[in-house]
Amino acid sequence: MMLAWAEIRRSSGRFLSIIGALSLITFLVLTLSALSDGLFFGSTGAVKAPSAQAYVFSEDAEGSFIRSQIPAADVEKYRQLDGIDRAGPVGVLLTSGKASSGELDVAVFGVDPESASAPQTVTKGRLPTPAENGVAAIDDSAKGVEIGSTVTVGDVPVEIVGLTSGSSYQLQPTLWTTVDTWTAMQESVRPETRGLPAYVSAIALDLSAGTTVESLRSIAGTVVLTEDQAALAIPGVEQQRSTLNSIIYTTLLVAALVVALFFALIVLEKRDLFAALKALGTSTGRLGRSVIIQAIFASVIGVILGAIASRLLGLVIPSEVPTLYLTNSLIQISVFTIVASVLGAVFSLRRIAKIDPATALGGNL
Amino acid sequence: MASNTTTADTASTGSASTEPILRVNDVTKTYGEGHTAVTAVANASLAVKEGEFVSLLGPSGSGKTTLISMIGGLLTSTSGTIELGDVDVSTLSKKDLTAFRAQRVGFVFQASNLVPFLTAKENLVYVATLRKDYDRKQASKRADELLGELGLSERIGNLPEQLSGGERQRVAIGRALMNDPDLVLVDEPTASLDTELGRQVVQLLAREVKDRGKTGIMVTHDLRMVEYTDQVFEILDGKLSAEGTGKEKAKSH
Numbered sequence A: 001m002m003l004a005w006a007e008i009r010r011s012s013g014r015f016l017s018i019i020g021a022l023s024l025i026t027f028l029v030l031t032l033s034a035l036s037d038g039l040f041f042g043s044t045g046a047v048k049a050p051s052a053q054a055y056v057f058s059e060d061a062e063g064s065f066i067r068s069q070i071p072a073a074d075v076e077k078y079r080q081l082d083g084i085d086r087a088g089p090v091g092v093l094l095t096s097g098k099a100s101s102g103e104l105d106v107a108v109f110g111v112d113p114e115s116a117s118a119p120q121t122v123t124k125g126r127l128p129t130p131a132e133n134g135v136a137a138i139d140d141s142a143k144g145v146e147i148g149s150t151v152t153v154g155d156v157p158v159e160i161v162g163l164t165s166g167s168s169y170q171l172q173p174t175l176w177t178t179v180d181t182w183t184a185m186q187e188s189v190r191p192e193t194r195g196l197p198a199y200v201s202a203i204a205l206d207l208s209a210g211t212t213v214e215s216l217r218s219i220a221g222t223v224v225l226t227e228d229q230a231a232l233a234i235p236g237v238e239q240q241r242s243t244l245n246s247i248i249y250t251t252l253l254v255a256a257l258v259v260a261l262f263f264a265l266i267v268l269e270k271r272d273l274f275a276a277l278k279a280l281g282t283s284t285g286r287l288g289r290s291v292i293i294q295a296i297f298a299s300v301i302g303v304i305l306g307a308i309a310s311r312l313l314g315l316v317i318p319s320e321v322p323t324l325y326l327t328n329s330l331i332q333i334s335v336f337t338i339v340a341s342v343l344g345a346v347f348s349l350r351r352i353a354k355i356d357p358a359t360a361l362g363g364n365l
Numbered sequence B: 001m002a003s004n005t006t007t008a009d010t011a012s013t014g015s016a017s018t019e020p021i022l023r024v025n026d027v028t029k030t031y032g033e034g035h036t037a038v039t040a041v042a043n044a045s046l047a048v049k050e051g052e053f054v055s056l057l058g059p060s061g062s063g064k065t066t067l068i069s070m071i072g073g074l075l076t077s078t079s080g081t082i083e084l085g086d087v088d089v090s091t092l093s094k095k096d097l098t099a100f101r102a103q104r105v106g107f108v109f110q111a112s113n114l115v116p117f118l119t120a121k122e123n124l125v126y127v128a129t130l131r132k133d134y135d136r137k138q139a140s141k142r143a144d145e146l147l148g149e150l151g152l153s154e155r156i157g158n159l160p161e162q163l164s165g166g167e168r169q170r171v172a173i174g175r176a177l178m179n180d181p182d183l184v185l186v187d188e189p190t191a192s193l194d195t196e197l198g199r200q201v202v203q204l205l206a207r208e209v210k211d212r213g214k215t216g217i218m219v220t221h222d223l224r225m226v227e228y229t230d231q232v233f234e235i236l237d238g239k240l241s242a243e244g245t246g247k248e249k250a251k252s253h
């Protein structure tokens, strides 16, 4: 479209400013979203990594692995239920251990390596076998820990035999061990748990096809949550996510407002020109299309620049900052920003429609 | 003025030169209603032939703009009919009026109102794109020719801000002629120019209108400009009267 392009080419300054604003907004939103995704996966990876689609917690635990305690015998009871393929114990201990590289915060997950609670994301080495104590796999976010390293929790040392990825818990690398090793570590770090009847923190469930969490009859004293519910119940996760999401949505709204304002100003400034163009026989639709084309152009370029900037930041950002650049989030946010911009521009269409071509004549009133 | 050549010219294009192409019959325009109603044009009638360039004279607020706005399809009349050739302008819908203006009317505004981010040539080509039968090559050729005739060959690639006031008005004239309209409407074309430049622009307009067999109406309140027009109409408080030929009117003052 002749008018739209010529204006972009010849008044590039003003379009650079709107493109700049939109790329900053996109940059901000993408970076926030990478942080949101990074925090989310860093906090919930250990819940997502196993095959389980559901987790069982004690009734009073509100989905918290730390607060939940379930008699060990309940694992077998769940295994017998209709609709359950596999049930695996999960014992959780948030603590710090010692590695040769120094102090290390870890989330110890005692699991059945051959059941629903075992992580599926082993990238190197292996998991412990079911009765193998004194060994563990660890999430690859653990700094300075390799296969063959020793990590000691309390007075219980384990040799690392495997690495897993994307499986941390509350931003701490997960140490995947057997339930027995977890119990030994728990009793060493928290002496008050010694001598309790056998228990686990939670039970991971593989549901058979067609079974839903709602249709499951839970054992007395326990509740069953979906994997997603269990992930959101991890302390801080839901708050982080909703806070960051509301910042993201607010920023997208700002994008729409910025574009709306920009085109409102452009249309205001070009009122006389648009009146003359209408008098010459330009339809309102054609003028409107040219504004929309400009909005699409500015937002597409802005989004591309913002995305590039955000990825560049991702390359230099220290690995302590949990960021995760997901293609899905990129596509979603890009589309949202472009749609928000176009919606912003749509507001000026009404103004364009209202311009009376008759005002092009007779400036001598 | 070489009115003989004009007649010969239009005759050779096949139209009857004695039949008016523009007929304004008993047109009235009232703005507003009730107490606040203003009758800007009252029972105006006029007829203009092909190749005729007429001026519409009158003080500010007398109804000049209102009248040519109705003739140009920018405003609907309260009563009366306006016919351009075989079209009754007063019956057209808003959408048809837009197309009517694009194809059959050329406007020269008081301030040239060129598109500031289009070059002189692009300003001409732009109005060609408004036609249903827009042809890129043909439009480009015609724009070159028109700008050449208007003495702007060296300026075709310049933006309006790089042109002088007189050059801008000449580009505006080219734009008005671009779609080969039947009617050219000009509103105070000299308002932003000094007398000498204004005179040149009006002479140019008169020549183009006649040579091309157009019908032209120029609104002005500058008596010095009417000598280049064939007929003079004067409007006072909305009432239109014929004032004879441009030469006579110019002499009488």
Ligand SMILES: Nc1ncnc2c1ncn2[C@@H]1O[C@H](COP(=O)(O)OP(=O)(O)O)[C@@H](O)[C@H]1O
Pocket: A362, A364, A365, B031, B032, B038, B039, B040, B058, B059, B060, B061, B062, B063, B064, B065, B066, B067
């Ligand atoms: N849109 C309008 N609404 C109401 N009154 C108008 C409007 N346009 C013009 N008028 C009135 O109509 C009269 C004629 O105006 P106009 O045609 O612009 O005169 P001229 O062009 O001769 O200066 C004036 O009294 C003016 O105030």
Ligand SMILES: [Mg+2]
Pocket: A361, A362, A363, A364, A365, B061, B064, B065, B066
């Ligand atoms: Mg006027």
